[in-house]
Amino acid sequence: MEEKRNTREDCLMPQPWLVFLALALGLIYMDPFELGPLGGYDYRPVKAHDIAPYKEVMEKWRADNGSKLRFGRLEFVDEVFGPESLEFDVKGRGPYAGLADGRIVRWMGGALGWETFSLVSPNWTEMVCANGVYSTTPLQHKKEKLCGRPLGLRFDKVTGELYIADAYHGIMVTRAEGGLATPLASHVNGNPIIFANDLDLHSNGSIFFSDTSMRYTRKDHFIILLEGEATGRLLRYDPPSKTTHVVLQGLAFPNGVQLSKDQSFLLFTETTNCRIMKYWLEGPKTGELELFANLPGFPDNVRMNEKGQFWVAIDCCRTPAQEVLSQHPWLRSIYFKLPLKLSFLGRMISMKMFTVICLFSEDGEVLEVLEDRGGEVVKLVSEVREVAGKLWIGTVAHNHVATLPFPFQEEVVVLS
Numbered sequence: 438m439e440e441k442r443n444t445r446e447d448c449l450m451p452q453p454w455l456v457f458l459a460l461a462l463g464l465i466y467m468d469p470f471e472l473g474p475l476g477g478y479d480y481r482p483v484k485a486h487d488i489a490p491y492k493e494v495m496e497k498w499r500a501d502n503g504s505k506l507r508f509g510r511l512e513f514v515d516e517v518f519g520p521e522s523l524e525f526d527v528k529g530r531g532p533y534a535g536l537a538d539g540r541i542v543r544w545m546g547g548a549l550g551w552e553t554f555s556l557v558s559p560n561w562t563e564m565v566c567a568n569g570v571y572s573t574t575p576l577q578h579k580k581e582k583l584c585g586r587p588l589g590l591r592f593d594k595v596t597g598e599l600y601i602a603d604a605y606h607g608i609m610v611t612r613a614e615g616g617l618a619t620p621l622a623s624h625v626n627g628n629p630i631i632f633a634n635d636l637d638l639h640s641n642g643s644i645f646f647s648d649t650s651m652r653y654t655r656k657d658h659f660i661i662l663l664e665g666e667a668t669g670r671l672l673r674y675d676p677p678s679k680t681t682h683v684v685l686q687g688l689a690f691p692n693g694v695q696l697s698k699d700q701s702f703l704l705f706t707e708t709t710n711c712r713i714m715k716y717w718l719e720g721p722k723t724g725e726l727e728l729f730a731n732l733p734g735f736p737d738n739v740r741m742n743e744k745g746q747f748w749v750a751i752d753c754c755r756t757p758a759q760e761v762l763s764q765h766p767w768l769r770s771i772y773f774k775l776p777l778k779l780s781f782l783g784r785m786i787s788m789k790m791f792t793v794i795c796l797f798s799e800d801g802e803v804l805e806v807l808e809d810r811g812g813e814v815v816k817l818v819s820e821v822r823e824v825a826g827k828l829w830i831g832t833v834a835h836n837h838v839a840t841l842p843f844p845f846q847e848e849v850v851v852l853s
């Protein structure tokens with residue numbers, strides 16, 4: 438009698454721990470209390486198709502065992518916050534920097550220091566927008582649209598005007614004397630551009646720029662990476678007709694944009710796919726898109742030096758566990774809904790990020806790799822500008838600009 442009842446209950450009631458597990462997984466998946474890092478988002482992860490296999494890329498990658506980038510110097514500490522893009526004007530003044538508080542500032546030398554050169558929003562006020570170190574944190578998210586977030590800067594070397602890619606306001610231009618920026622391209626085909634990221638100027642006046650996503654704005658850029666969504670575009674603004682055109686679509690986090698020296702092609706980074714793409718503008722391959730280089734981590738801006746070579750800033754590195762997640766959207770659905778901090782979830786898949794900057798030839802050959810392997814000095818890099826024997830390194834979230842003499846000399850390090 439006793440035994441029989443037990444058996445029947447066993448059938449109706451599976452192991453309690455199984456019930457618990459199923460419930461827990463269900464709860465995590467549904468995340469009804471929005472506890473996970475993706476709480477509140479319509480999270481639609483997709484499979485990564487275009488990313489090269491981890492092993493293939495890492496085996497070939499030339500590491501910088503000397504970790505030379507750690508000899509970088511941090512300058513202007515606590516004077517600039519989140520200087521993502523750096524630029525120098527026709528008179529050689531600079532750097533100019535686009536900050537997390539929405540301003541574009543320029544360095545006027547020791548006596549004058551930093552001055553505000555341009556604003557992208559007429560509604561910018563010091564009280565609301567100028568939040569120092571907090572402007573690089575989520576505390577600024579609600580204000581970013583109002584204050585602006587200039588991510589890409591380029592001077593027109595002829596007119597001296599500054600062209601800006603602002604994450605929230607699109608492509609804008611500021612007179613050579615500075616002041617409030619004028620909007621140029623904020624819509625394409627009648628729809629607003631919600632995440633302009635970087636730009637470059639063609640000598641015929643056209644502006645090529647990246648539009649990172651059609652679904653998420655800058656403050657949610659992490660979700661784009663976690664989803665693997667590919668609604669990003671390469672756009673072109675033509676001043677004569679004042680129109681914006683879609684050049685390429687279906688891109689996975691298009692980010693930095695750089696024309697080649699002879700303007701026969703342009704490069705853009707695809708951050709989610711850890712690679713640089715090459716788009717032909719002239720010659721027999723006009724209109725074709727090809728791979729320029731696979732990278733060990735997540736690239737941001739690309740900038741050309743005087744020799745026509747390309748510096749790229751990379752947050753490194755990919756990991757085997759992250760590759761498994763990128764291939765299995767359902768795993769990511771569960772994993773990133775765990776009620777834990779994103780930074781912790783990242784560490785669990787050994788995403789201990791550090792900085793790599795890399796110089797490529799016009800043909801995509803690696804010429805130089807500089808790393809800060811311990812993540813000691815140069816962190817969260819966004820852009821590298823090589824000017825007169827010196828690298829200027831921007832960061833999206835820290836309170837300084839990093840510099841390093843280049844070409845790098847071992848002797849200097851031994852002596853100091």
Ligand SMILES: *[C@@H]1O[C@H](CO)[C@@H](O)[C@H](O)[C@H]1NC(C)=O
Binds near residue numbers: 502
């Ligand atoms: C760097 O270190 C790795 C692993 O320790 C080694 O395989 C590689 O040959 C080294 N590279 C250089 C340039 O010394």
Ligand SMILES: *[C@@H]1O[C@H](CO)[C@@H](O)[C@H](O)[C@H]1NC(C)=O
Binds near residue numbers: 560582606
């Ligand atoms: C500035 O504020 C006005 C009035 O609230 C608003 O209409 C306008 O869109 C704002 N401009 C920007 C660039 O945010």
Ligand SMILES: *[C@@H]1O[C@H](CO)[C@@H](O)[C@H](O)[C@H]1NC(C)=O
Binds near residue numbers: 639641642643677719
């Ligand atoms: C400038 O050149 C680019 C690349 O060839 C082309 O796509 C664009 O239409 C040109 N712009 C103008 C205004 O002619």
